[in-house]
Amino acid sequence: MAGDCVIELRGVWTQIGANTIHRDINLCVHVGEVLALIGESGSGKTTLLRLMLGLGQPTRGTVRVFERPLQGCPADDLKRVRQRWGVLFQEGALFSALSAYDNVALPLRELRALPEEVIRELVMTKLALVEIEAASADKLPSQLSGGMVKRVALARALALDPELLFLDEPTAGLDPERSAGFVQLVVRLRQELRLTVLMVTHDVDTLIALAGRVAVLADQRLVTIGALWDVVDFPHPFVRSFFLGHRKRCAKENVEQFRRALAHGRQAA
Amino acid sequence: MAGDSLGASGEPQVQRSLDPDGNPRVRLSGAWVLRALLPQAAQLHRQLLAYARDANVRWDLREVQTLDTAGALLLWRSWGRRRPQLILRAEHEPVFANLSPEASPPRPRGARDPLAPLVVLGRNFLSLVEQAAQIVLLAGHLVLDLVQLSRHPALTPWREISANIYRTGTRALPIVGLVGFLVGIVLSYLSARQLQAYGADIYIINILGVGIVRELGPMLAAILVAGRSGSSMTAQLGVMRVTEELDALAVMGISQTLRLVLPKVLALAITLPLLVLWCNAIALIGGMFAANWELGISYRQFLHNLPSAVPIANLWLGVGKGMLFGILIALNACHYGLRIKPNTESLGTGTTDSVVTSITVVILVDAAVAVIFSSVGL
Numbered sequence: 001m002a003g004d005c006v007i008e009l010r011g012v013w014t015q016i017g018a019n020t021i022h023r024d025i026n027l028c029v030h031v032g033e034v035l036a037l038i039g040e041s042g043s044g045k046t047t048l049l050r051l052m053l054g055l056g057q058p059t060r061g062t063v064r065v066f067e068r069p070l071q072g073c074p075a076d077d078l079k080r081v082r083q084r085w086g087v088l089f090q091e092g093a094l095f096s097a098l099s100a101y102d103n104v105a106l107p108l109r110e111l112r113a114l115p116e117e118v119i120r121e122l123v124m125t126k127l128a129l130v131e132i133e134a135a136s137a138d139k140l141p142s143q144l145s146g147g148m149v150k151r152v153a154l155a156r157a158l159a160l161d162p163e164l165l166f167l168d169e170p171t172a173g174l175d176p177e178r179s180a181g182f183v184q185l186v187v188r189l190r191q192e193l194r195l196t197v198l199m200v201t202h203d204v205d206t207l208i209a210l211a212g213r214v215a216v217l218a219d220q221r222l223v224t225i226g227a228l229w230d231v232v233d234f235p236h237p238f239v240r241s242f243f244l245g246h247r248k249r250c251a252k253e254n255v256e257q258f259r260r261a262l263a264h265g266r267q268a269a
Numbered sequence: 270m271a272g273d274s275l276g277a278s279g280e281p282q283v284q285r286s287l288d289p290d291g292n293p294r295v296r297l298s299g300a301w302v303l304r305a306l307l308p309q310a311a312q313l314h315r316q317l318l319a320y321a322r323d324a325n326v327r328w329d330l331r332e333v334q335t336l337d338t339a340g341a342l343l344l345w346r347s348w349g350r351r352r353p354q355l356i357l358r359a360e361h362e363p364v365f366a367n368l369s370p371e372a373s374p375p376r377p378r379g380a381r382d383p384l385a386p387l388v389v390l391g392r393n394f395l396s397l398v399e400q401a402a403q404i405v406l407l408a409g410h411l412v413l414d415l416v417q418l419s420r421h422p423a424l425t426p427w428r429e430i431s432a433n434i435y436r437t438g439t440r441a442l443p444i445v446g447l448v449g450f451l452v453g454i455v456l457s458y459l460s461a462r463q464l465q466a467y468g469a470d471i472y473i474i475n476i477l478g479v480g481i482v483r484e485l486g487p488m489l490a491a492i493l494v495a496g497r498s499g500s501s502m503t504a505q506l507g508v509m510r511v512t513e514e515l516d517a518l519a520v521m522g523i524s525q526t527l528r529l530v531l532p533k534v535l536a537l538a539i540t541l542p543l544l545v546l547w548c549n550a551i552a553l554i555g556g557m558f559a560a561n562w563e564l565g566i567s568y569r570q571f572l573h574n575l576p577s578a579v580p581i582a583n584l585w586l587g588v589g590k591g592m593l594f595g596i597l598i599a600l601n602a603c604h605y606g607l608r609i610k611p612n613t614e615s616l617g618t619g620t621t622d623s624v625v626t627s628i629t630v631v632i633l634v635d636a637a638v639a640v641i642f643s644s645v646g647l
Contacts, residue, residue, distance in 0.1 A: 191360045
């Protein structure tokens with residue numbers, strides 16, 4: 001099992017002051033899968049995500065990404081790991097002083113190896129990928145709408161063609177059509193790049209369309225992990241209320257049918 | 270796979286061979302992704318360009334494990350931005366779909382305008398006029414707020430005023446004291462040397478007294494407060510703009526000027542005169558030490574002669590200037606804070622501009638006051 005994990009958490013405990021946030025969390029994200037993390041607000045999803053991004057330290061336990069422990073590894077190793085992943089923050093986290101174009105170009109320029117004309121083409125391709133017209137490329141983040149900020153942030157996360165993509169609430173703040181387009185985009189990127197995706201989401205539609213496995217964080221533990229249609233039946237009050245009214249849509253046949261339709265719709269388009 | 274820095278597949282490789290029909294075939298294999306390509310992109314590009322010159326060449330991409338936008342773009346550029354005879358895996362097909370036959374045009378650079386300096390000058394002048402108008406507007410708002418407060422005293426934001434007095438006054442005592450003390454010593458030391466040459470030792474008290482009480486004390490305190498409290502006021506309002514807290518206040522119907530600007534202005538109008546007194550006292554003590562040390566003037570003599578050497582009008586003038594500077598600094602800081610746009614760069618330049626303008630205004634107003642009151646207290 002260990003060899004196949006892109007992200008591996010072993011015995012992770014997080015305590016902040018007297019508060020225990022995570023209790024003995026073990027998790028393995030396999031190559032090429034889409035793992036969705038769900039949980040109540042305040043259940044420590046974001047903290048767990050920050051641990052996986054190397055932005056925080058667990059009190060106990062290890063977090064490994066691409067088989068390298070994130071905590072206490074040499075700075076060069078960490079940098080190399082960070083060049084292999086892309087992160088979409090919930091609010092986009094675009095650099096407010098840079099235009100949309102420069103935001104996407106930044107990680108490419110930081111490599112200090114690409115000529116500006118190649119960077120230009122890569123940036124314009126990524127922006128086209130997320131349906132940002134060239135006319136908006138020079139706008140500052142404050143001049144973009146919320147949905148556009150999110151799409152530019154996705155383009156920035158994809159700038160280095162990462163193997164691993166972290167999505168924090170990817171479809172929150174997008175209109176239904178855009179979020180469907182977003183989901184199709186991720187499906188396609190997965191095919192092309194063998195992308196592994198870890199996402200935190202509250203959106204059942206996104207789960208149905210994308211999630212290979214679903215992990216549920218509640219009561220400071222990872223209470224269950226498995227295919228969507230199995231998790232739906234897990235006897236926990238949070239799971240029950242989360243999927244309230246959606247259980248039928250999350251049945252295996254319905255999910256598979258929905259995904260086929262999605263893939264078909266994409267080819268038709 | 271995860272440990273391998275290139276993923277499951279190896280380095281990007283190119284091989285050329287001849288098909289049975291005599292046409293050349295170029296086989297690509299490995300990982301054609303940005304990270305794997307980076308070390309040898311230029312060399313691969315040259316190699317591919319050379320192969321692409323032959324129009325009959327067939328490109329075989331079936332052994333390519335992974336292909337990302339950067340890899341596809343490298344190939345695309347080598348092919349002269351059009352599709353050659355190509356065999357590839359179905360899953361790689363969509364990568365090429367996004368590439369256009371036209372190179373994306375260079376980013377337009379602003380053309381150089383020969384009149385640019387003039388335009389900049391004009392724009393700056395207009396901005397100056399506009400800002401002056403805004404400051405007047407802000408001051409007007411404050412006056413209206415004061416009128417409203419006089420009718421409804423219960424609305425007075427006492428907590429904010431008190432908090433601002435503590436932050437801008439009490440917390441500034443150590444730094445103002447330290448700077449005042451050192452400047453007092455330096456001034457006294459320098460003057461002592463000169464006065465000694467003429468045997469006019471006793472006039473050190475006049476020089477220190479008038480110089481510090483009338484000019485140096487208010488200036489030092491005002492400049493320190495402009496740097497210390499002015500910058501923090503601008504930054505605070507700026508961050509509230511960035512985080513939309515200002516908008517939140519507005520939609521709750523809470524007046525920005527009443528809740529945010531007025532307490533700051535009132536607080537500085539109270540604390541800066543007090544800081545001026547504090548700065549005067551400490552600077553005079555510093556000067557007294559140095560005078561005693563250099564010229565042998567006793568502390569008793571110094572303190573005894575001080576009131577007769579410095580007419581009391583100077584003290585009132587200094588304290589009055591302190592109050593005026595306090596109001597100007599707070600108004601200016603709030604004006605710049607409210608002008609900040611919701612991005613980080615604007616926050617930085619806004620804060621700098623606020624401090625620079627505050628200090629300039631303080632010096633300009635001080636000069637004007639010096640001219641107007643030239644006959645008072647001397």
